[in-house]
Amino acid sequence: MTHDLPESVTVLGLGAMGTALAHAFRTAGHPTTVWNRTPGRAEPLVARGAVAADLPGAAVTANRLIVACLLDYDAVRAVLAGQEAALAGRTLVNLTSGSPEQARETAAWAAGLGLDYLDGAIMITPPGIGGPDATLLYSGASDVLARHRPTLAALGEPVDLGPDAGVAGLYDTALLGLMWSALSGWLHGAALVGADGVRAEEFTAVATRWLSGAVAGFIGRYAPQLDARTYPGDDASLNVHLAAMDHLLHASEARGVDTALPELLAAQVRRAVTDGHGGDSYARLIEVIAK
Ligand SMILES: NC(=O)c1ccc[n+]([C@@H]2O[C@H](COP(=O)([O-])OP(=O)(O)OC[C@H]3O[C@@H](n4cnc5c(N)ncnc54)[C@H](OP(=O)(O)O)[C@@H]3O)[C@@H](O)[C@H]2O)c1
Known part of the structure; x- marks a missing residue:
C-alpha cells in the first residue's frame, strides 16, 4: 500500500x-x-x-x-x-x-x-x-x-x-454583510439589556442559542419562499413584526440606546406593509431590498 x-x-x-x-x-x-x-x-x-x-x-x-x-x-x-x-x-x-x-x-x-x-x-x-x-x-x-x-x-x-471565479468573492461580501448585521443586532441587544444591568455574557448565552437554533431555522424556512417569490405569512406576519419592532424602538428610546438600527428595520417592514403585504412573512422584504 x-x-x-x-x-x-x-x-x-x-x-x-x-x-x-x-x-x-x-x-x-x-x-x-x-x-x-x-x-x-x-x-x-x-x-x-x-x-x-x-x-x-x-x-x-x-x-x-x-x-x-x-x-x-x-x-x-x-x-x-x-x-x-x-x-x-x-x-x-x-x-x-x-x-x-x-x-x-x-x-x-x-x-x-x-x-x-x-x-x-x-x-x-x-x-x-x-x-x-x-x-x-x-x-x-x-x-x-x-x-x-x-x-x-x-x-x-x-x-x-x-467555475465562475467571481462567486467566492461575491459570497464573501454577502456573508460579511450577514455577519455585520448579526453583530450589530447582538450589540444593540447587549446595550438594551445592559441598560437594565444585565451582563453581556448572561445575555449572550441566551442570544447564541436563539441565533443558532430558532433564527437559523427561520432562514432555512424562508429560503424556498425567496426562490419561489411567494411569502405566505403563516408563521408570523409583517404586521406582527412591525408591532414588535415598535416595542424595540420604545425600549431603546426609554434607555437612551441608539435607535438607528431598529428604525432602519422598521422602515423596511413599513414599506412592505404600506404596499399591502402586511399578511406576508418576513421573507417578503427581499422585494424591498433587492428592488
Ligand atoms: N486577517 C483576517 O482576519 C482576514 C480574514 C479573511 C481574509 N483576509 C484577507 O487576507 C489578506 C491578507 O490579510 P492580513 O490580515 O494577512 O493582512 P496584513 O497582516 O496587513 O498583511 C498584508 C500582507 O500583504 C503584503 N503586502 C501589502 N502590500 C504589498 C505589496 N504592494 N507588495 C507585496 N506585498 C504586499 C504585506 O507585506 P509586508 O509584510 O511587506 O507589509 C503582508 O504580507 C487580505 O486580503 C485580507 O482581506 C484576512
Whole structure:
C-alpha cells in the first residue's frame, strides 16, 4: 500500500493571514516555501522547516501550487509582474480579499498565461485557520480544487462554489454583510439589556442559542419562499413584526440606546406593509431590498 507524500506549496505573503496559512501547511506536513515583501517575517516558519525565498521568482518556481494571501489584488499583480513565463503550467490559489470583478479579471489574466487559477475567500480570522470552524470558499477552474483538495483542506473545510471565479468573492461580501448585521443586532441587544444591568455574557448565552437554533431555522424556512417569490405569512406576519419592532424602538428610546438600527428595520417592514403585504412573512422584504 502506497501513501502520497504531502504536496509542496508556496505561500506568497506573510501578513497575519499568510503566516497562519503557512503554519497550517507545515502542521499538516506540506513542504512549504514562503516569500514576503518585508524580510524577517519568515523566521518562525523557517524554524518549523519552511524555506524562505528571497525573491518572488524563486518562490514561484519552487512549487507547482502557489497560494497568495496579500493585502489586495493590486499587490498580487505587482508581486507576480515579470513572472508570467514562470507561471505557465502552475496553479495559483488566490486567497486575497477582493471584489468579484477583480477575481474575474485575474482569472482572465491567468488563463492568458496558461496558469490554472482558483479564487478563494477565507471565512475565519488567522487564529482559526486549520481549526474546526474554518471555512474557505473557492470558485474558478473546476479541476483545481479537486486536484488540491487534500492540501487546501489543511487550512479549513473547502467549499466548492463552481467555475465562475467571481462567486467566492461575491459570497464573501454577502456573508460579511450577514455577519455585520448579526453583530450589530447582538450589540444593540447587549446595550438594551445592559441598560437594565444585565451582563453581556448572561445575555449572550441566551442570544447564541436563539441565533443558532430558532433564527437559523427561520432562514432555512424562508429560503424556498425567496426562490419561489411567494411569502405566505403563516408563521408570523409583517404586521406582527412591525408591532414588535415598535416595542424595540420604545425600549431603546426609554434607555437612551441608539435607535438607528431598529428604525432602519422598521422602515423596511413599513414599506412592505404600506404596499399591502402586511399578511406576508418576513421573507417578503427581499422585494424591498433587492428592488
Ligand atoms: N486577517 C483576517 O482576519 C482576514 C480574514 C479573511 C481574509 N483576509 C484577507 O487576507 C489578506 C491578507 O490579510 P492580513 O490580515 O494577512 O493582512 P496584513 O497582516 O496587513 O498583511 C498584508 C500582507 O500583504 C503584503 N503586502 C501589502 N502590500 C504589498 C505589496 N504592494 N507588495 C507585496 N506585498 C504586499 C504585506 O507585506 P509586508 O509584510 O511587506 O507589509 C503582508 O504580507 C487580505 O486580503 C485580507 O482581506 C484576512
